[in-house]
Amino acid sequence: MFTVVITEKxxxxxxxxxxKTEVTIGRVQGNDIILPKGNVxxxxxxIVLKDNRFIVVDLKSTxxxxxxxxxxxSPLVVKPxxxxxxGDFIMTLEESAQAAFEEPAPPPPRPQSAPPPPQxxxxxxxxxxxxxxxxxxxxxxxxxxxAGPPPLPPREHAPAADRFPLxxxxxxxxxxxxxxxxxxxxxxxxxxxxARPPSSPQSAPQQPAPAPLQAPAMDSIPAPPPVAAGDxxxxxxxxxxxxxxxxxxxxxxxxxxHDQDRWARAQQAIDATIRQLESEGVVQGVDREALAxxxxxxxxxxxxxxxxxxxxxxxxxxxxxxxxxVADYGNGLESVxxxxxxxxxxxTIARRLIAQAGEQLDPSRAIYETSLPYGPHVTVVLPPVAVxxxxxxxxxxxxxxxxxxxxxxxWLSGEMRDLIADAVVARRNxxxxxxxxxxxTTMLGATxxxxxxxxxxxxxxxxxxxxIERDHVIALxxxxxxxxxLLSDVLAQGSKLRADRLVVDDVRGDEALxxxxxxxxxxxxxxxxxxxxxxxxxxxxxxxxxxRRSNAAGFILADLIARSVSLxxxxxxxxxxxxxxxxxxxxxxxDGEELQVQELYAYDGEFASTGNSPSFRV
Numbered sequence: 001m002f003t004v005v006i007t008e009k010x011x012x013x014x015x016x017x018x019x020k021t022e023v024t025i026g027r028v029q030g031n032d033i034i035l036p037k038g039n040v041x042x043x044x045x046x047i048v049l050k051d052n053r054f055i056v057v058d059l060k061s062t063x064x065x066x067x068x069x070x071x072x073x074s075p076l077v078v079k080p081x082x083x084x085x086x087g088d089f090i091m092t093l094e095e096s097a098q099a100a101f102e103e104p105a106p107p108p109p110r111p112q113s114a115p116p117p118p119q120x121x122x123x124x125x126x127x128x129x130x131x132x133x134x135x136x137x138x139x140x141x142x143x144x145x146x147a148g149p150p151p152l153p154p155r156e157h158a159p160a161a162d163r164f165p166l167x168x169x170x171x172x173x174x175x176x177x178x179x180x181x182x183x184x185x186x187x188x189x190x191x192x193x194x195a196r197p198p199s200s201p202q203s204a205p206q207q208p209a210p211a212p213l214q215a216p217a218m219d220s221i222p223a224p225p226p227v228a229a230g231d232x233x234x235x236x237x238x239x240x241x242x243x244x245x246x247x248x249x250x251x252x253x254x255x256x257x258h259d260q261d262r263w264a265r266a267q268q269a270i271d272a273t274i275r276q277l278e279s280e281g282v283v284q285g286v287d288r289e290a291l292a293x294x295x296x297x298x299x300x301x302x303x304x305x306x307x308x309x310x311x312x313x314x315x316x317x318x319x320x321x322x323x324x325x326v327a328d329y330g331n332g333l334e335s336v337x338x339x340x341x342x343x344x345x346x347x348t349i350a351r352r353l354i355a356q357a358g359e360q361l362d363p364s365r366a367i368y369e370t371s372l373p374y375g376p377h378v379t380v381v382l383p384p385v386a387v388x389x390x391x392x393x394x395x396x397x398x399x400x401x402x403x404x405x406x407x408x409x410x411w412l413s414g415e416m417r418d419l420i421a422d423a424v425v426a427r428r429n430x431x432x433x434x435x436x437x438x439x440x441t442t443m444l445g446a447t448x449x450x451x452x453x454x455x456x457x458x459x460x461x462x463x464x465x466x467x468i469e470r471d472h473v474i475a476l477x478x479x480x481x482x483x484x485x486l487l488s489d490v491l492a493q494g495s496k497l498r499a500d501r502l503v504v505d506d507v508r509g510d511e512a513l514x515x516x517x518x519x520x521x522x523x524x525x526x527x528x529x530x531x532x533x534x535x536x537x538x539x540x541x542x543x544x545x546x547x548r549r550s551n552a553a554g555f556i557l558a559d560l561i562a563r564s565v566s567l568x569x570x571x572x573x574x575x576x577x578x579x580x581x582x583x584x585x586x587x588x589x590x591d592g593e594e595l596q597v598q599e600l601y602a603y604d605g606e607f608a609s610t611g612n613s614p615s616f617r618v
């Protein structure tokens with residue numbers, strides 16, 4: 001009988017008692033201990049009681065298992081009280097009253113003719129020999145703590161396929177305990193505050209910053225004025241300014257983000273700095289824990305972006321200014337609390353994101369478009385292209401709302417939803433169009449949701465934003481040109497794959513002609529996302545894009561559009577900052593150079609049917 005104490009960083013403890021010799025740990029049902037977080041693998045690790053010893057085994061997890069700050073690469077013997085780190089959770093083992101963790105019986109004596117060899121720790125070094133070097137090991141990624149974990153689901157036994165015998169002799173652990181960073185200040189609307197681990201320690205490249213920022217000399221910093229009581233954001237500036245004298249807050253080495261010793265040193269320096277500023281009367285009446293957490297994240301992490309990156313509800317983050325960060329939770333960009341202490345701090349965080357993504361920092365380069373190891377797409381614009389401060393845009397590909405959720409959010413009416421569903425089932429080509437930021441991709445993804453589950457889908461995008469959570473989906477992307485390919489190039493390859501439905505998003509330029517030609521040559525039932533002008537000129541805008549690359553006569557272009565587009569769904573961002581469908585129309589054919597179009601629904605303060613019946617409804 002033994003007890004596992006589980007603590008989510010920054011949360012309350014939970015205790016689980018076990019009367020068995022093997023316990024499995026993972027994110028999904030079927031494990032004895034379920035840790036429901038994205039940085040925990042489905043089958044992450046297990047604890048085995050063998051020969052009166054507790055042994056931790058990593059099951060080839062994505063983010064690894066750590067014991068006392070060291071990543072384990074083989075079965076490891078742990079003692080009650082040792083800290084086991086799995087994702088955002090810390091676990092320790094405790095003996096029960098009827099402890100199975102007893103002293104093993106002494107081994108039988110060896111024959112006197114063969115005395116036992118000395119153990120490695122008992123061997124004496126020769127005089128003057130240097131002490132043996134300890135092999136360094138990767139440090140556990142430092143993450144900011146979060147609120148307590150949700151109630152754990154009921155336990156079930158792991159499948160037999162995930163239980164494999166120990167094929168290596170476990171080793172004893174002698175690693176030091178890592179220090180845990182303080183709780184994060186909770187940004188407005190942020191529900192989970194744990195910073196997502198940037199990448200594994202082994203994969204983080206070490207890259208020097210092109211032009212390291214230098215800490216100013218002590219005599220060059222004037223005494224800061226006192227800040228208003230309780231204003232953490234205002235207090236952060238003098239804290240970081242003073243901290244820069246004793247700690248390298250401008251380090252942008254990607255490996256430093258995972259250096260637990262660096263996090264511990266920063267915490268000590270921050271505590272001393274805050275005490276000093278309090279004694280000088282500069283900082284008064286400020287929540288010291290919140291201030292220390294904000295300073296720690298900015299000194300060694302990603303600052304105000306950490307809480308936003310850890311919130312799965314956030315689809316886009318834009319740093320517009322040092323003290324202005326906006327985020328999209330599904331209803332457009334809106335301001336959130338928090339910011340950076342200075343322009344230098346924002347520049348440092350921008351460079352850390354670049355290094356974390358594996359990009360080379362180049363002094364002659366001002367624009368970076370890349371992706372973080374855990375998925376989000378990042379665009380960074382540095383001075384001098386960014387005039388005042390670095391501009392950071394982070395976009396996350398996440399499952400968007402379905403059509404029922406959009407109806408509940410007043411994007412469209414239930415009748416309009418049913419009309420779109422009928423068009424998809426009847427295999428009509430659907431064009432979703434609108435201006436950038438109006439919700440084209442969200443509406444496109446919801447429309448594709450009406451496709452039968454057994455049908456195969458190929459998606460082609462410039463930026464991978466469509467997340468269709470179903471089987472039989474092949475997703476292709478140019479990576480916003482980082483692949484060296486254009487959208488037309490990727491479309492040409494995607495159209496050759498066996499697919500029942502083709503989905504093309506991010507159409508906004510010369511590729512429009514190739515997209516229409518490809519769709520017209522396929523079996524109907526495809527989808528196009530056009531990011532262009534809104535209102536009643538969507539088809540005119542599409543025609544203008546096609547004419548930029550074609551000298552064909554007007555009646556030929558009209559016929560091409562009529563064969564490629566059947567249903568037009570126009571979305572717009574209104575003056576009230578709400579997204580909605582403003583028009584649904586059907587293209588019924590072409591008469592010479594003119595398209596024949598009938599409106600089906602329109603929005604003029606409310607959603608209203610025009611009374612026209614679509615051709616695909618009998």
